[in-house]
Amino acid sequence: MSRYIIRRLLQAIPLLFIISVILFVLMMNTGDPLATMGGRRATRPEDRERLARQLGLDQPIYKQYFYWLVGNDWTLIDMDGDGVPETPGIRKGILRGDFGNSLVSRGKPASEIIMERLPNTLMLMIPAEIIVIIVSLAVGIYSALRQYSLADNVITAASFIGYSMPIFFIALLSMYIFGVKFKSWGLPYLPTVGMFDPKVGKTPAQVIWHMILPIFAMTVITAAGYSRYVRSQMLEVMGEDYVRTARAKGLPQQLVIRGHVLKNAALPLVTIIGLDVPLLLAGAVVTETIFAWPGMGRLFIDHLSRSDTPVVMGILMLIAIAVVISQLVTDVLYAWLDPRIRYT
Amino acid sequence: MQATADSNILDIPEEIKAKVLTPRQLVWRRFLRHKMAVIGAITLILLILYSFGGVLFFTEEYANYTDTGIRLSPPSWEHPFGTDTVGRDILARTIYGGQISLMIGLLAVVVQVVVGVLIGAIAGYYGGTIDGLLMRFTEAMFNIPQLFLLLVMAKFFGSKINTVELFGREFSGSVIVIIVIIGVTSWMYLARIVRANFLSLKEREFVLAAHTTGSSNVSIIFQHILPNSIAPIVVSATLGVAGAIIAEAYISFLGLGVQPPTATWGNMLEGSYNYIETAPWLWIFPGLLIVLTVLSINFVGDGLRDALDPHAIVEAN
Amino acid sequence: MEQLLELQNLEVKFHTLDGVVHAVNGVSYYVNQGETLGIVGESGCGKSVSVLSVMRLIPDPPGKIAGGKILFHGENLLDLEERQMEKIRGSRIGMVFQDPMTSLNPVLTIGKQISEAMVLHQGDSKKVADQKAIELLSLVGIPNPEERYGDYPHQFSGGMRQRVMIAMALSCSPEILIADEPTTALDVTIQAQIIELTKKLRDQLGMAIIWITHDLAVVAELADRVVVMYAGYIVEQADVFRLYENPRHPYTLALLESLPRVDSNRDAERLATIPGFPPDGLNVPPGCPLAPRCGFAVERCLQENPQLHEIEKDHHIACWVDVSTGKEL
Numbered sequence: 001m002s003r004y005i006i007r008r009l010l011q012a013i014p015l016l017f018i019i020s021v022i023l024f025v026l027m028m029n030t031g032d033p034l035a036t037m038g039g040r041r042a043t044r045p046e047d048r049e050r051l052a053r054q055l056g057l058d059q060p061i062y063k064q065y066f067y068w069l070v071g072n073d074w075t076l077i078d079m080d081g082d083g084v085p086e087t088p089g090i091r092k093g094i095l096r097g098d099f100g101n102s103l104v105s106r107g108k109p110a111s112e113i114i115m116e117r118l119p120n121t122l123m124l125m126i127p128a129e130i131i132v133i134i135v136s137l138a139v140g141i142y143s144a145l146r147q148y149s150l151a152d153n154v155i156t157a158a159s160f161i162g163y164s165m166p167i168f169f170i171a172l173l174s175m176y177i178f179g180v181k182f183k184s185w186g187l188p189y190l191p192t193v194g195m196f197d198p199k200v201g202k203t204p205a206q207v208i209w210h211m212i213l214p215i216f217a218m219t220v221i222t223a224a225g226y227s228r229y230v231r232s233q234m235l236e237v238m239g240e241d242y243v244r245t246a247r248a249k250g251l252p253q254q255l256v257i258r259g260h261v262l263k264n265a266a267l268p269l270v271t272i273i274g275l276d277v278p279l280l281l282a283g284a285v286v287t288e289t290i291f292a293w294p295g296m297g298r299l300f301i302d303h304l305s306r307s308d309t310p311v312v313m314g315i316l317m318l319i320a321i322a323v324v325i326s327q328l329v330t331d332v333l334y335a336w337l338d339p340r341i342r343y344t
Numbered sequence: 345m346q347a348t349a350d351s352n353i354l355d356i357p358e359e360i361k362a363k364v365l366t367p368r369q370l371v372w373r374r375f376l377r378h379k380m381a382v383i384g385a386i387t388l389i390l391l392i393l394y395s396f397g398g399v400l401f402f403t404e405e406y407a408n409y410t411d412t413g414i415r416l417s418p419p420s421w422e423h424p425f426g427t428d429t430v431g432r433d434i435l436a437r438t439i440y441g442g443q444i445s446l447m448i449g450l451l452a453v454v455v456q457v458v459v460g461v462l463i464g465a466i467a468g469y470y471g472g473t474i475d476g477l478l479m480r481f482t483e484a485m486f487n488i489p490q491l492f493l494l495l496v497m498a499k500f501f502g503s504k505i506n507t508v509e510l511f512g513r514e515f516s517g518s519v520i521v522i523i524v525i526i527g528v529t530s531w532m533y534l535a536r537i538v539r540a541n542f543l544s545l546k547e548r549e550f551v552l553a554a555h556t557t558g559s560s561n562v563s564i565i566f567q568h569i570l571p572n573s574i575a576p577i578v579v580s581a582t583l584g585v586a587g588a589i590i591a592e593a594y595i596s597f598l599g600l601g602v603q604p605p606t607a608t609w610g611n612m613l614e615g616s617y618n619y620i621e622t623a624p625w626l627w628i629f630p631g632l633l634i635v636l637t638v639l640s641i642n643f644v645g646d647g648l649r650d651a652l653d654p655h656a657i658v659e660a661n
Numbered sequence: 662m663e664q665l666l667e668l669q670n671l672e673v674k675f676h677t678l679d680g681v682v683h684a685v686n687g688v689s690y691y692v693n694q695g696e697t698l699g700i701v702g703e704s705g706c707g708k709s710v711s712v713l714s715v716m717r718l719i720p721d722p723p724g725k726i727a728g729g730k731i732l733f734h735g736e737n738l739l740d741l742e743e744r745q746m747e748k749i750r751g752s753r754i755g756m757v758f759q760d761p762m763t764s765l766n767p768v769l770t771i772g773k774q775i776s777e778a779m780v781l782h783q784g785d786s787k788k789v790a791d792q793k794a795i796e797l798l799s800l801v802g803i804p805n806p807e808e809r810y811g812d813y814p815h816q817f818s819g820g821m822r823q824r825v826m827i828a829m830a831l832s833c834s835p836e837i838l839i840a841d842e843p844t845t846a847l848d849v850t851i852q853a854q855i856i857e858l859t860k861k862l863r864d865q866l867g868m869a870i871i872w873i874t875h876d877l878a879v880v881a882e883l884a885d886r887v888v889v890m891y892a893g894y895i896v897e898q899a900d901v902f903r904l905y906e907n908p909r910h911p912y913t914l915a916l917l918e919s920l921p922r923v924d925s926n927r928d929a930e931r932l933a934t935i936p937g938f939p940p941d942g943l944n945v946p947p948g949c950p951l952a953p954r955c956g957f958a959v960e961r962c963l964q965e966n967p968q969l970h971e972i973e974k975d976h977h978i979a980c981w982v983d984v985s986t987g988k989e990l
Contacts, residue, residue, distance in 0.1 A: 018484040026496060148722075164639045166590045168597050169631045172617060180621045192620070241763040248716055248758075249751030249778040249829065252744070259777070263768050278489035282594075285491060289598060290617045300492070301598055304499055316492055323487045339768055339813040377678075 001342050004335050012328050019320045020094070024065050027313050069093050094317060100310035104303055110310040114296065114318065120195065121295035124211065124287070125280050128218045133273065135223040137266065140230025144265075145257070147235065155227070162224025167283050171217035171290045178213060193292045214291045218283045226272060233265040240264075267338055274330025278323050374651035381647020384640035391637055395442030407436035408605040416623045426625035428612070438630055441607035444515075445589055446637070448523050448608070452588035453581050455527020460534030461577065465565050467535070468542025479539070482532050490529045491594060497525040498600045516606045526591045534580045541573040575652040582648055586641035593634055609634050664732075665869050666715065666754075666837060667691040671729035673710050673719060675942075682942035684710045686893040687729070689969075692837065697863065697870040699884030699901070701877060701916070703939055707893040708873045712839050716756055717746050752782035755830030755868075759842040761822035765814040771798075771825045772810035778832045797828040800865075802858060820851035824858065831862065837869045844879065856882055877916055881905060889913050892940050892950035895969055899976040910978045911957045949981070957982045959989055 059067070072089030092098035099110035143155045175192045182189035190213050191197065196206035237243065238261055246260045285297035292298070296315060303311040335341040375381060411431035419426045425434035467478040502518045545551065546569060554564050589609075595601035596610030604611060609630040616627035673685040685707040692698045700708045713719050714726055717738065731738040733754070738746065750756075758764040766774060775797060776790035785793065791810070798806035801824040814822055823843060830838055840859070844852040856879065863870060872883055880887055880901065887904045889897040889912060897910040908914050915935045937954035940946065949955070952962040961981050969979045981989055 014480065015484055015487065018480055019487060022484060022488070026493075029500065160642070161639060164586070164642045165635055166593055166638070168594070168613060169635055172613075172620065172627045172631060175617065175620055176624055176627075180624070192617075241758060241760060242766040244718060245756075245758060245764045245826070245829075246766070246777075247718055247750065248756040250747045250749065250782060251751070251777070252747050255781070260766050260769070264766070267768070278487070282489045282491035285495075286594060286598070301495070301600075304495055305599065307499075312496065316488070316496070319492060320488050323489070327487070340815045343813060343816060 001335065004341070005332050008328055008331055012324050016321065016324055019324070020069065020317065021065070023313060023316050023320070024068060027309055028061065028064075067091065067093065070095055071098060094314075099314035099317070102303070102308055102311050104306050104308040104311070110308075110314040113311055114299070114314050117294060117296045117299045118318075120293065121284050121288070121297060123207075124214055124218060124284060124293065124295065127211070128215050128222075128280060129273070129276065131215065131219045132223045132226060132276065133269075135219070136226035136230050137269070139223070139227035141234060141262075141265075143227065144231045144234030144238070156231075159224040159228045163221050163228070165221060167217060167221060167286045168290060170220050171214075171287055174213055174216055174220075175290065195294055210291075210293075214287045214293055217287050217290075218280060221283075222276060222279060226269070226276075229272060230265065230269060233268055234261065237261050237265045267334065270334045270337065271330055274327045277326040278319070281319055281322070371651045375647050378643075378647035378650060380643045381651075384643025384647070387636060387640040388644065391442065391633070391640070392446065395439055395446055398436075398439030398442075402433075402436040402439055404440055406433065407440045407607060408432065416619065416626075418623070419625055425629045426623070428626060429615070429619070434612070434625065434629055437607040437612060438609065438633055441609045441612055441630065442633065444519060444602060444606060444608045445592060445610065445634070448519065448526070448592045448602075449585045449589035451523045452526035452530070452592070453584040455524060456531045456534065456584050456588070457577065457581050459527060460531035460580075461538050461570070463531065464535035464538025465542055465570065468539035469546055469561070469565055469569070471543070475539070478535075482535050485529070486532045490591065493529045494525055494591060494595050495598065495600055497529075498522060498595050501525065502600065502603070516603055518602050519606065522592055522595070522601055526588050530584060530587060530591070534577065534584070537576045537580060538573055541576065542569055545569045545572055579645055579649045579652065582641060582645040586638045586645070589634065589637060589641075664691045665694045665696075665734065666871075667730075667732045668711065668715070669730040669732065671711060671714060671731065672727040673707070673714055674725055674727045676723045676725065677943075680943040683945060684724075684893055684942065685714070688890070688893070688895055689729075690888045690895065690898065692869045692871055694836070695867050695869055697872060697883055697885045699880035699887045700871065700873045700890060701875065701880055701887060702890035703875060705892075705939055705942070706890040708890050709841050711890075712756075712841060712871055712873060715839065716750055716754065748782070751778040751830075751835075752833040753835050754837045754839065755833070755835035756839045757823070757826045757830045757841065757843045760846045761819055761826055762846070764826060765822060767814055770811050770813055771817070772812075775825065775829045775832055778829065782833050794828070794832070797832055798825070800862070801825070801828045802854075803828075819847050820854060823847060823851075823855055827855075827858065827862070831866065831868070834866065835868060837871065839871045839873075841873045842875070843872075845874070845876075852879070859883065877920055889916070893942075894950060894966075894979060895977075896951070896980070897978045898969065903973075903976050907976075909972055909976070909984055910980050911955050911982070911984055912951055914984060949979075957984060957987060961989065 067089070071091040071093030073092055075089060076085035077087055077089045078085040091100070097111050099114075101107045102110050102113055105113060139155060139159070143152045146152045178190045179192035180189075191210050192213060195210050196202045197210075200206050243256060243260055246256045251259070281297070284295060285300060287293065288295045288297040289301055300312065300315050409432060411427075413431060414423075414427050415429055415431040417423060417427045417431075423433050423435065425438065428434055428437070463478055463482065467475040467482075498518075498521065501521045504517070504521065506517045542565075551564060551568060554568050559568070592601060592608060593610030593613070596608050597613045599611075599614050602608045602611050612630040613627050616623075619626055667689075668691070669689050671685050671688045672683075675682040675684055688707065688711055690698065690700075700711070702708045710719065710724075715731055715733075715738065717726075719726060726739060729739075733749070738749070741749075765771065772791060772794050775794040776785075776787070779785045779790040779793055780787065783790075795806045795810055798810065803809055803821060803824055809817075814825070817825065826843070844855050847855065859870070859872075860883065862868075870883070872880070874880060884901045887897075887899060887901050888895055889904075889910065891912050897904070897908065897913045904913065905917070908917055912935075919934055935954055940950050940953070946953075946963075947966070948963040949958070949966050952958045955962065957980075959982060965981070967979045967981050969977045971977050983989070
């Protein structure tokens, strides 16, 4: 078991490196940082050259990647263009959290900007994930136990429609019904913009009230999809030979489900949860834009449309790391829970 | 004592012999059993007729014709779907937008299938280090959420290609870019399936037989093994169209996809949340069309999956 | 001796998408206390379905017990409530299934799976049940039972798993043990071990056994009486010695012919097989189901399905033809 954990860890590290290479290549081909950074001023050739050297763009590409990774404050770079390195660099490299300075927010470190907005996104993602797990387990199990019944058919149909919808549609629809229509019908309605009402201030109550619609939009689709998965897993397990053996021992249905079926059916759900993280992140981008929620997703869009490469890359790398780690955790968790893997 | 006496085995009367269907007929019959799949297929055909047949009723100029005087007007006889923020007729735009959205969906899947099958086949067939490398790469791509990759690539490559003229229509170059980038970011799942298929199939006798008769590797891959993996590829491709349409809608909705005046269902939704109280028709019509299309495709894909999989457990109602 | 279990005219149908399959057609057999009944037949002949019906474990849908009675100590099991049936399963009738790989729950220890029935039916405390389970494990020949008690199914070999299944089925000392092809999935040497084990347990515990197999050699070792089934019908029924000495149904003859024999001529031709295939359960032609494949078939066989009738004491066949003469009876 511990061998398995170590092996997974060792697999994760080269994976992260490959991802960083892919992102780096992407970064190199996108936009012209000189133009963006220079802004209105420096377009004179000498200025551009100086800027290029400052940003390390005059180096061969593998060196650029290397400096991007580990920074250059431990070495000298050539700032005055005479071919002789003499000035110590100032970058620390992404391994130490230095993604460069934002091209848009005037030299503020990208990591700082990202960290400001990250908690807001987590505030949406974590409750969303918990709700998804609870709802899909409940609905999936209920649906499977009442196979062929009206309730099952309705739930199956609703789930199918639910997970076929794009997130912006659910977001807009819920915004429309619970925000606009409820208001016009005189019912208590949910807010649709921002994290809190500026007139009331950033109180916990306000924030929670404002969280409801975005989280709803983020959970509906995934919960619909996973409840279908849980249901099919339940049905598959219930058809397995060992369930028939349990019945042949005279166990009543309740004990069969609780003692034999549930554990087998719920196990694969663990791996699914790990796959959910990238989906939630993508969902966050759209949801935050629609509901004007000040999170990392909206930050991404804003800074992307303004070609702020350091911030964009920082967010991308952060996301990739989050995804790799969540997959690692779920794999290990699954291995721990399944005796076939744990005791081999 | 002999069980088989010398009298011949009596002729088996015709009625007793079981009816034998060709595989294709079996698949078709199983597909038709799925009511929802059939409904989905019909709906899709109707949607295609709507988008492509609609040109008989509206010209593209009409769809792009702005008239700020009537901006944001609600549905009426003249403009059954209302008008948008610059006064364009939404009904006509959904027709032309539909063409683009559907086209992007289909063509992106072509790219996706080509890339996915190639990578999966090569990895699965040759195995060893090639497989290891390709799979590492696939896994790395898997770990970066598609939306983010799409957004970045759309932003920076979107303007690199100029307007293209095809079938008498002008397409902004961004359409081609988007087709390619969607295809290039969604092949991973298919590659995995194809690779798994190849890994198991390449050990089978018919491959061995092909080797011994001197077939080249390429022909073995394409003529022998690939035809046996058709089923999962078809299902994946069908569902992939839905995924591609949604992907395009996402990035256009966020403003980084196909640029106006060329309409797509996705970019018609851009900014619509700002007018949600005053002009809901901005998002309702294109949104519903997207949902309808995706739902239909999912139904059809589901039906295909059951029809093509001989081991599927079909619930008897 | 009281008849412990008796099936009377059992009929079981399966409603599939392609039509109705008649899996069991008017089958009647019985088992006495302490007796071992062997049920033999090809795959799909209805032997498994008939015993699953005894346990009322036929999946519904698509299966349905359409007629007949199953009398256990004279009481019709088909009339019982599910809750009453649950009290019988695992405690008074135990069952062992064919595939030990899939018949054990992979995420529970075998100890738990064995003691489960005892806790449920006998009200034993966990400690008592655990202790009994360890004794059972040693009874079925699992070495180091105290240690292996906490292991998971995947940590055992196929033969060991089947022993665990047997321990599980016998945990509450049932009156009948039903074994549905328990050795088919195991290799021949292990098969022999399991059969020896069964004999030993039978001597010790004295339960009745219904043993289903397609292998005539196994039946000869274990059974007191044999029932031969084909296409959902019983075609021959007799005491085991009678059956092997004097088989009277064409199908039984063919089955015996197809057995490889140690004393056969070394230069003999290929093993005799029965030409053709069993009938498609959906399209049942009139007449005897074996007729299209039977070398003894006469005109009447194609038109009328023969009923089971006694041809000598305790020896029944369902056939129109006398296999010793080839003429109609």
